[in-house]
Amino acid sequence: MSRGAVERARAYFESISPEALRRIDEIYAADAYFKDPFNEVRGIEPIRRIFAHMFDQVDSPRFVVREVVAEGSSALLTWDFLFRARRLGRAEQVIHGASHLRFDAAGRIEYHRDYWDAAEELYEKIPLLGGLMRLLRRKAAS
Numbered sequence: 001m002s003r004g005a006v007e008r009a010r011a012y013f014e015s016i017s018p019e020a021l022r023r024i025d026e027i028y029a030a031d032a033y034f035k036d037p038f039n040e041v042r043g044i045e046p047i048r049r050i051f052a053h054m055f056d057q058v059d060s061p062r063f064v065v066r067e068v069v070a071e072g073s074s075a076l077l078t079w080d081f082l083f084r085a086r087r088l089g090r091a092e093q094v095i096h097g098a099s100h101l102r103f104d105a106a107g108r109i110e111y112h113r114d115y116w117d118a119a120e121e122l123y124e125k126i127p128l129l130g131g132l133m134r135l136l137r138r139k140a141a142s
Contacts (some may be wrong), residue, residue, distance in 0.1 A: 001079045004014075004107065005103045005108075006101075006103075008027065008028055008107065009077075009109060010068060010077065011099060012027045012060075013063045013065065013077075013079070013099075014062070014064065014065055016051065016061075016062070018052070018055050021051055022046055024048050027109055028108055029104045029109060029110040030044060030109070032044065032111070033110070033111050033112065034112045034113075035112070035114070036113075036114035049085050057085075058083040058084060058085055059083065059084040059085075059086065060080050060082070060083060060084050060092075061081065061082070063078045063079050064080045064082065066078045066079060073102055073104075074100065074101065074102050075100075076098060076099070076101075077101070078091070078096075079097055079098065080096055080097075081094065081095040081097065081116075083095075089112070095116055097114055097115055097116030098114070098115045098116070099115070100113045100115070
């Protein structure tokens with residue numbers, strides 16, 4: 001795998017937009033696997049729907065890749081996902097996470113697994129649920 005495949009994926013995620021979803025097949029292999037805390041799918045169309053849903057749910061979503069570690073056909077990207085949640089007020093929110101990517105011989109993503117803590121990064125920011133989640137975290141730690 002070339003470093004170019006990793007940089008192409010990084011550039012795609014950092015500039016993702018509803019228009020960019022039309023060319024998602026340039027980034028993902030036809031039978032690509034994708035998993036995050038809420039989804040597990042295979043194929044370009046289901047992956048495209050996940051990203052399209054993101055644009056339906058939040059305002060101004062964007063990824064900022066913080067670090068890239070690549071070896072062989074795999075790469076790990078750490079990132080911040082910034083967005084404005086319609087239900088959480090207008091303040092910009094951030095989710096810190098990482099993606100494990102594996103590339104095929106053509107340099108397209110064939111495996112994409114996102115890792116982030118939905119409880120800490122999302123649920124704790126919801127007014128009523130957040131208080132309960134913080135309480136449960138404190139109880140578990142004691």
